[in-house]
Amino acid sequence: MNRTDMIYSPNKVTLREVGLRDGLQMVSVLPSTDGKKAWIAGEYAAGIRHFELGSFLPKNKYPAFADIEEIISFTSNLPDAHGAALSPNLRGSEMAMASGVAEVHCVISATEAHNQANLRRSRQQTLDEIAEVFAFREQSQHQPLIGVGIAMSFGCSISGTVEPEQVLALAVQLLEMGADIISIADTVGYAGPTQVAHLTAKLRELADGKPFGVHLHDTRGMGMANAAAALGEGVRILDASLGGLGGCPAAPRASGNIVMEDLAFLCHSSGFDTGVDIEKLIEVRNILTSEMPSEKLHGAIAQAGLPVTSNNSAESMMQNS
């Protein structure tokens, strides 16, 4: 088995906790470093192994990620835990590589307008920088995996409609450049399940055995339907955050990331193994509530509890169907 398949097993569904990165972009009171560690340890105990731990951004402007090296180091010490850090540019990637993080996650937008708005450079400049990141990895000590997320893959709040061909062409280019993982993001929650099924099916063909994932937002209530559509088309890596932590800058009252514990229930209800104990996962919400008391947590399973028919952690309801 190659290294990427060992980290992202093709035989189970990988749930990536992105709350420590995407979830912290809009919170009013930041969690303490110890709080972050308790959060990670709690989810780890519940079976989560993949964490996006923060962004390498200027620490004075982005205090949410000022402790990122300590958080990376903490996560590295948990057996089989896989930490990733987002890097918006070459400087960030250099810092990420120096940190010893297991995966550097680069970003590019499907649309020129959003790439400019988000990263303040053209898509071509971002592609050039990502090429430098790959080159830089060759000389790095830790040789992290490099994943690339394509923002606004399902529609753009600035440019409107995004053609699937536009996203797929970018994915091909990134795979040819050497990306280990490609992720397509519904950054502003525009997608519906038919669209998700269509694009992920095409991406699966292109990826040709390389892992690929989806980063979905529940901004318009389609999160779980979109996740189900992605699973149906062979996606085995899905981003989510505990309690759906993380809003949407483009729609301040709306929710952001899809809810991790509900997503785990979705997976189990369709017979996918995630390795996650949902009841233990729900308990970790208490850490978030105590660290960030003003943040509203989302999620239905946490309120309603598991069905009496559920076995909590594995192929719960396939025997019914």
Added chain:
Amino acid sequence: MNRTDMIYSPNKVTLREVGLRDGLQMVSVLPSTDGKKAWIAGEYAAGIRHFELGSFLPKNKYPAFADIEEIISFTSNLPDAHGAALSPNLRGSEMAMASGVAEVHCVISATEAHNQANLRRSRQQTLDEIAEVFAFREQSQHQPLIGVGIAMSFGCSISGTVEPEQVLALAVQLLEMGADIISIADTVGYAGPTQVAHLTAKLRELADGKPFGVHLHDTRGMGMANAAAALGEGVRILDASLGGLGGCPAAPRASGNIVMEDLAFLCHSSGFDTGVDIEKLIEVRNILTSEMPSEKLHGAIAQAGLPVTSNNSAESMMQNS
């Protein structure tokens, strides 16, 4: 075209507003009769044509439905509007027929235990009563459609697992007895999309052209994923309530019905025509808030707004995919 197909067009998706029945079972302050009329008129103006208007239950014990005849009469006067009333027993069905309502909706549970708990009689007794309802219709002046909903079709909070064969056998029996519409209900929100796809596909075969629908709850966050799965297997009748009004008696903190306006967005995003204007629908939430200020309304589209790529009322995003 036969009468049922005129009411439940096979060429579009019918969204049934059940908030006036299912939604009112747990509210603390009831809406006024005028408030109900404004609610119906508002949704009608937004394109909704199918309403479940209440239950025929003893008026002294169930004040939520004390004005049901007036509400039925009001709805009958809206061109092409189709009102249904739930009837838990023969006496209720007789009252429903006398009211002139366009459809009588009977209920039975997939499990013996829930039928006893909900209707205080055996399933066989309920089947016998439903047979009498069909016989009674023959002599009735208005000859309403008769629909039957099968509660707990996806799992039961009392009996646990429900075998699909159990539900399908009941559906066959009801269709043979003369049911015009069969609806399968995820009464306590236990279903996942794989289970929904499996059962609705089988029901479609059995229904053999007769309309069939799903009544889904969002109790465990799977509502939209389940609705997408049902649509994918040919379901063209879905129940929902504006703002997701209606809790779950079995899980008091949890949400109940799936959110009508989010469901309309789901349908449009997958290219299904519903005839609904989502922005107009969202405005009707104000009536619910003013009539029932203590009720929490759910829904993502109402908070986030439609995507800039959406055309609001028809096959919005199919051009993307």
